Amino acid sequence: MLRKLLTLLALAATLSVSACAKEPEMNTPTAENTDYIVLGMGCFWGAEKRMSEIPGVIDVESGYAGGDAENAGYYDVLGLEKEIRYGKTDQRNHAEVVKVTFDPQTVDLETILIHFWENHDPTQGDRQGNDVGTNYRSAIYTHNDAQTAIAKQTEAAYQTALTQAGYSKITTEIAPLHNYITAEEYHQNYLQKNPNGYCGLGGTGVKYPGDGKSPMPKSEPSAPRLQGSDLNQTRQLVVFEAEDCAFCKQFKAEILDDWQTDVDVTTTLNPNPPEGWTLEKSLFATPTIVLFEDGKEVSRFTGYNGDKARFWKWIGFRLLTPEQRRIAFEQGTEQAFTGSHLDEKRPGTFVDPITGAALFRSDTKFESGSGWPSFFNPVEGAITEHEDFSHGMHRIEVRSASSGIHLGHVFNDGPPPSHKRYCINGNVLKFVPDPPENNANNTE
Incomplete structure (x- = not known):
């Protein structure tokens, strides 16, 4: 019995050693x-x-x-x-x-x-x-x-x-x-x-020659270069992206998909400037958003990881006039009876001048006699309210929820049904009239 037990133990040890001996043959890299x-x-x-x-x-x-x-x-x-x-x-x-x-x-x-x-x-x-x-x-x-x-x-x-x-x-x-x-x-x-790091660009976009080991697709060596002649020569935004860039997809979902802007915007996977146009310096990360004027780079925004406020402020400084910037970013106020849209009565929507997001409908506008466009209700979710203790007063400041820019203040002396008066600087509003068919329906 003892001999049989020893024989079994020896066999088990042999099998164990044999199993261990086979491990290096399983393509497991060693030093x-x-x-x-x-x-x-x-x-x-x-x-x-x-x-x-x-x-x-x-x-x-x-x-x-x-x-x-x-x-x-x-x-x-x-x-x-x-x-x-x-x-x-x-x-x-x-x-x-x-x-x-x-x-x-x-x-x-x-x-x-x-x-x-x-x-x-x-x-x-x-x-x-x-x-x-x-x-x-x-x-x-x-x-x-x-x-x-x-x-x-x-x-x-x-x-x-x-x-x-x-x-x-x-x-x-x-x-x-x-x-x-x-x-x-x-x-x-x-x-x-650090997952909020940038997505690095994939080099020059030039494929290694031959059909062998290049990771770039054989049918498309590189993304085609944009042609400057096909773009807006006066003012053009170009979003430089990269394949498999999560931050590029996030930028598209959070900014591009819903952005209502008058500026022409295009995207590209090619890291070079449009043909005939010039960048101030090479790109090093994606997404990079470059503003071109007359074919030359005038400003850029590098990297995006959900910081919408930073992006809207960057583009706002480039798209708004000095007076608009003073109001939007410095909590300024236009003089009474001098701003835009004071007498605007057409059916339509007043929108954020940067994001294009709806702020107020014209059917909530009323004549307050204050010298500023006044509304009794904003579009749902369009604004945020903040306590303001400037100039020795306690007021409620109104900002755009989409871009964060200063719009004006809200007071409790408006007409029914809200009894609110949203006193807004007209110069930081953009008016978009309703389409003609909607206007026709409104007059029937």
Whole structure:
């Protein structure tokens, strides 16, 4: 009996060892069968996110590399860059980089480098979008001759595609890895820890040549560039978006879908300005909303994460007149009997001049003799009320619920049925008359 028990235990141990011995055969990457490459694509936050999405990539770590210092942190790099800018040192600074560890059995180095080329602009020199400095240079840091050869081969191929698309020479540094330093913990997986971060642009929009390993669709190498001749030359808003950008979708749902504006608005997935038009500087995040006048950028709004008030104030300062801005954003008041719409009696709706949201219907307007347009009821949900103790008085301020701009005040001396008097600055109202068929119905 004892011998039988020992035999069973030995068999169980053998099966256990055999099961363990089979685990490495299940394509589970280990340190011995992985590889890595160190890449500089500007700010490492967006680079980390982009490269981690590649199938076969095991880990992406933010770091610093390529500089003279053997040990440095984020503020050391920023401080040295400032000294370089003012000519106080000739020391070479580190670049912000990501160390991409991958399984060569699942993804090869060429595919990773194709993603590298397509996911940033390698022609910008010591910058990437709004991030300027040698620490934001484009770079490929290799650890053997084979990697260097593949890096240079892919560079030559992508240069051909960029040249055909009208881009200048690639400025990417290709060199052996030197003084790599892991970045601080708070920089690791930054956009996962900070979901309100921006959606990085996908580079130049130029596809790596060939039908092989480019992640861009074969049938559509890049989003078509807008033609300036097709847009409003006087004033045009362009919303620059990116695929799979949650903040772009949020901006569309919260702003674009219901926005009633006289300004022409268009969207694009191409990060370049409309043909024949100019941007002040490259874009670095999406969504970016740019206001063009006469084909030139005059203002931009970068990034959106639900901050509607900030957006409406930005666009309001660009669309409103100085007098309207004084009222809307500085709680100003027009002089009595000088504002717009005092005598407007047509059927229609008074709307927010920025958002186009309905505020008051004309059938709630009455002659108060005060010198300002007066209403006894707003459109439901159109306004918000706030206590106002300015000028030594206690009043109730009225603001637009959609844009937050100041409209006027409400008093308890109006006609029935509400007995309210919404005393509104006419210059921050826009009147939209009812369509003719509605007017006809109203007169029957």
